Amino acid sequence: xxxxxxxxxKAAVYxxxxxxxxxxLPLPKIGPGELLVKVSGCxxxxxxxxxxxxxxxxxxxxxxxEVVGTVSAVGEGVRGITxxxxxxxxxxVPCYACHYCKHGNFSMCRTFKASNIxxxxxxxxxxxxxxxxxxxxxxxxxxxxxxxxAFTEPLACCIRGVKRLNPLLSDTVLVFGLGSIGLMMIQxxxxxxxxxxxxxxxxxxxxxxxxxxxxxxxxxxxxEVAQAVRDATNGRGADAAILTAGGPRAFAEAADLxxxxxxxxxxxxxxxxxxxxxxxxxxFHRELSIVSSYSPSTLELQEALxxxxxxxxxxxxxxxxxxxxxxxxxxxxxFREKDALKVFVEVGI
Numbered sequence: 001x002x003x004x005x006x007x008x009x010k011a012a013v014y015x016x017x018x019x020x021x022x023x024x025l026p027l028p029k030i031g032p033g034e035l036l037v038k039v040s041g042c043x044x045x046x047x048x049x050x051x052x053x054x055x056x057x058x059x060x061x062x063x064x065x066e067v068v069g070t071v072s073a074v075g076e077g078v079r080g081i082t083x084x085x086x087x088x089x090x091x092x093v094p095c096y097a098c099h100y101c102k103h104g105n106f107s108m109c110r111t112f113k114a115s116n117i118x119x120x121x122x123x124x125x126x127x128x129x130x131x132x133x134x135x136x137x138x139x140x141x142x143x144x145x146x147x148x149x150a151f152t153e154p155l156a157c158c159i160r161g162v163k164r165l166n167p168l169l170s171d172t173v174l175v176f177g178l179g180s181i182g183l184m185m186i187q188x189x190x191x192x193x194x195x196x197x198x199x200x201x202x203x204x205x206x207x208x209x210x211x212x213x214x215x216x217x218x219x220x221x222x223x224e225v226a227q228a229v230r231d232a233t234n235g236r237g238a239d240a241a242i243l244t245a246g247g248p249r250a251f252a253e254a255a256d257l258x259x260x261x262x263x264x265x266x267x268x269x270x271x272x273x274x275x276x277x278x279x280x281x282x283x284f285h286r287e288l289s290i291v292s293s294y295s296p297s298t299l300e301l302q303e304a305l306x307x308x309x310x311x312x313x314x315x316x317x318x319x320x321x322x323x324x325x326x327x328x329x330x331x332x333x334x335f336r337e338k339d340a341l342k343v344f345v346e347v348g349i
Contacts (some may be wrong), residue, residue: 009123011123014058014347020329022044025062028118033130035081035137036073037089042066042121043150044343046179046268049332054271054285064121065091068140068150069348072125078133078210088149089128090156090301091117107295109260122328124347127235135298144309147322147344151184151315155304156296159183161267164293164301167194172238174198174229176220177245178205178343181319183265185242186214186288187313197232200245202338212314220246220253229257238262258288266292318342 008024015021029038035250051057081087094101095111108111111131118127118314122269128137137245167173171194175182178200189196190213198209199220206217216232218225229238237259243250244267254264282288296304307313320341324332334340 009063009124010325010327011105011117011119012064014052014057014059014061014063016055020052020332022326025119025123027125028127030075030127031130032076032135034075035071035078035087035128035133037067037069037087037126037128038067038348039067039121039124039126039147040086040346040348041068041150042345042347043147043154044328044335044345045154046181046335049335050270052332053336054270058142062119062123064123064345066116066150066153067091067117067126068119068146069126070335071241075130075133081133081137081139085231086140086146086149088138088140088305089117089126089131089132090153090298090346091115091120092295093131093135093347094297096135106297111293112295122325122345123323123345125127136301138302138305140305141309143270143311144305145316147319148308149305149315150344151313151318152301152304153296153315154181155184155188155308155315156300157181157293158188159303159307160296161242161265161293162188162192164291165242165263167192167240169193170195171240172197172229172233173255174238174241174254175214176200176241176243176250176266178202178209180243180315182242182244183209183212183318183341184313184315185244185267186212191307192310195232196228197238205341208341213284220250225253226257233259236260240265242267244268248276251276255283255288258286260286261288262286263289263291266290319344322346 011025042064048063065088092112093115094106094109100108126322196214198214218250240263242265321343324349331343
């Protein structure tokens, strides 16, 4: 029997040209204030697929940032975290001291953009840098399962997106795109007691949205959509629209469906899409606002983990496929072809 070298680990590495290969990498070495985490699983994010499809990262690269695992080793000086503890780890951390952070633009902080886990979550082990240990590593408490806790980062993104919108009680909000993000967004909006209208071109996602609290589901682009939104809002139009998918076409339709003074939240973008033809005159005279939401701070990460633990946001049923680390490329194909709603990559089993 061949014994495995304990100084190496398996990782799914992006090789360029959409190629993912399982290879052996050196086991990360930790320093003071750092952690070595044995990854149990990692959620597949749309940005992971986009980075592969559009060559947005330089190969060889290990992607994956929705990480959950068990502490395997603790660096000197770490307090309050012990080996064997289950944790969820986020990849980016702001400095909380710079000009951007003082304005609440944490995801624009240069430290935030430069920080990361080592390597990505599609590996058997990761090194968690000291700043991430301090601000972005959270213990997982029962009854949360690992695959549920892996939703902490994407759910935190949704929380920040809704905060950027700041809806009032009984506002009507459109959610374009009912993938896993859109379906979590619906649940967050319902906690604000808003009326939610979900829009998607896939009938199975519209049906799933109904089970998660959406008040009305519509297929975008159809002529009856505008009248349905007017009927639901006493003729005003929606107070806000959140775009998790759809690109320029969804942008134009959402703007038409907003009431005067409404807000359009840009939550996602896809490289290579054509630019939006923006009628500045119309936006000015109707006082329409455009805001964007890119990534959460550690505050939203904590809020997300609490909502998951309290079962106020349901995520386990969003996982439609589970794949082993060796089949990451297959998981990406499932996502790319819209056969999968959410793919969870099982690493440490």
